[in-house]
């Protein structure tokens with residue numbers, strides 16, 4: 001997850017549908033990730049497999065039947081009450097319409113029904129847009145929002161920003 005992007009106010013209301021991905025969405029997710037020029041782009045196979053095996057913890061946003069954004073996530077093996085967001089991206093032409101925020105809210109709403117109470121993600125220090133996105137979701141849901149060190153730059157080959165852990169969790173008394 002990397003650098004900040006400029007942001008302009010939306011001029012039109014969009015009709016957006018939100019749904020679980022299927023394996024057929026994998027190629028388009030790979031395309032959105034590649035086009036973002038910001039995300040670490042995984043193999044096309046990784047996205048196809050993810051859409052197949054982690055559909056219940058992932059979501060796609062589509063306009064006129066065409067995917068324009070996605071969130072990929074999984075439940076932590078050591079703590080299934082936490083959904084870990086791996087990647088979130090919205091096609092450049094559709095940013096600023098609240099699509100990313102809505103995807104995260106819908107994902108939390110859906111997974112809460114099977115016991116998820118918290119959301120984690122990693123964000124690089126230079127990605128202000130992503131930090132604001134998750135902070136905004138935490139604020140709207142009354143969740144605690146906290147940053148912790150996780151992966152240092154030295155843990156990656158070549159030039160890579162650190163990946164900080166961001167935690168969106170109920171305050172202890174709500175558990």
Ligand SMILES: CC(C)(COP(=O)(O)OP(=O)(O)OC[C@H]1O[C@@H](n2cnc3c(N)ncnc32)[C@H](O)[C@@H]1OP(=O)(O)O)[C@@H](O)C(=O)NCCC(=O)NCCS
Pocket residue numbers: 001002003004005006007036038039086087088089090091094095096097098099100101102127128129130132133134136
């Ligand atoms: C980050 C990204 C997913 C946001 O998508 P989006 O649909 O435009 O976001 P939303 O419209 O839902 O905005 C959600 C919140 O984030 C804030 N935000 C979004 N983009 C922002 C930006 N460039 N700068 C500052 N804040 C930003 C919005 O103001 C909003 O906060 P608010 O509720 O307080 O108003 C999109 O810019 C993107 O795909 N970037 C490239 C990939 C990436 O960096 N992904 C995140 C790391 S995996």
